[in-house]
Amino acid sequence: MRAALWLIGLFAVAVAAALFAGSNQGSVTLHWPPYRIDFSLNMVVVLLLLAFVLVYGALRGVSAMFELPRQAKRWRIQQKERAMHGAALDAVTQLQAGRFVRARKAALSALAQEQALQDSGAAIPNGLQLRVLGHVLAAESSHALQDQTQRDQHWELAMQEAATPQAKNQPELAEGTQLRAAQWALDDHNAHSAIEQLARLPQGAARRTLALRLKLKAARQLRQALTALDTARLLAKHRAFSAAAAQSIIKGLATELINDAHDPEQLMQAWRNLDAAERNLPEVGIHAARRLQQLGGNPQQMREWLLPAWERYTTSNNGLPSLQAERLVRVLEDSMGALDASWLARIEAAQQRRPHDPYLQYLAGCACLQRQLWGKAQQWLQQAAPSLQEESLRRRAWQHLARQAEYRGDAAAAAHAWKQAALAGEQA
Secondary structure: OHHHHHHHHHHHHHHHHHHHHHOOOOEEEEEEOOEEEEEEHHHHHHHHHHHHHHHHHHHHHHHHHHHHHHHHHHHHHHHHHHHHHHHHHHHHHHHHOOOHHHHHHHHHHHHHHHHHHHHOOOOOOOHHHHHHHHHHHHHHHHHHOOOHHHHHHHHHHHHHHHOOHHHOOOHHHHHHHHHHHHHHHHHOOOHHHHHHHHHOOOHHHHOOHHHHHHHHHHHHHOOOHHHHHHHHHHHHHOOOOOHHHHHHHHHHHHHHHHHOOOOHHHHHHHHHOOOHHHHOOHHHHHHHHHHHHHOOOOHHHHHHHHHHHHHHHHHOOOOOOHHHHHHHHHHHHHOHHHOOHHHHHHHHHHHHHOOOOHHHHHHHHHHHHHOOOHHHHHHHHHHHOOOOOOHHHHHHHHHHHHHHHHHHOOHHHHHHHHHHHHHHHHHO
């Protein structure tokens, strides 16, 4: 469409020029005594146009001639800028490829070229960013080469550049440099230095996913379970992990927090530091109850912590994995002497709902032993012993049966039970 309009316009100009030139009878007379020269008006117009073109071309030529030195200087600066950016890109490429010596050499070359441009008065607009990046790349390469002296020198230079007034509107330069320093400290197993670097970050930067990941690693290296747990909760809230991974990490950290307790009061404080959802996790509740039992804590408190795991095991369709079910049964068995009537009723009701569950049969048998109901105890233990998959529980069930047989004076049954207990011990 545009070409058609241009063509129509050219035709219109041509027609107008033809009409003007064809019917123009005007003339221009030039008096130069004693001469007189007559020109047609058309020729004068053409000569004026030619003169304008010649003068314009001459002026452009003179301007271009005087512009040549500036263009040459600009061209040289552009070449230097291209070489500088090429060196910076080469440093990144070599660093990613694991060629750390070449990466550091390329980063230093980029810094030298930027300094040369600055000294010549041709500083580039993004020179500050390139200087910080160049020093960080050189420090990263030095860190990979285990050259801590060079790494620290370039890191300090990067921080000095990031602290200049020109970097006031670019706080990410200093923040990124500090985050790299924290990562280097973790690689050197210097978690205290990593925590110090992270503490210098602004509040907003300290809550970013990368900073929280570094803080989690540092806290785990320092075995600060509570700090690590709080950080893992924030990461899970930010969806830095998948749901399964976040739950697994939180379980592990909650277990570490429980293991760090060395008396019942410390364990109670650790339990209070857990969220409600974390307390309801079967693994956490069972482990806390076992730890409280080892520390000689209150049995009633222990059973309260076990209650969520017990409810899930006895009422949920999915139940508990076999390992967790075994641990739950072991904790309850070890505290059988302190079980109150309500828990004995729970065990009996659960066994009646699920009469073929070997774990519940075993618990019911142990409960009957505690209450000196020898007949029922023998019945439940005989049903449970062959069906238990865990060797330790199967061995204990046969041991209970052997002792009962000895108490009754049944030598043959006792010998058989002791033999089965020994076989279960060999399999374990």
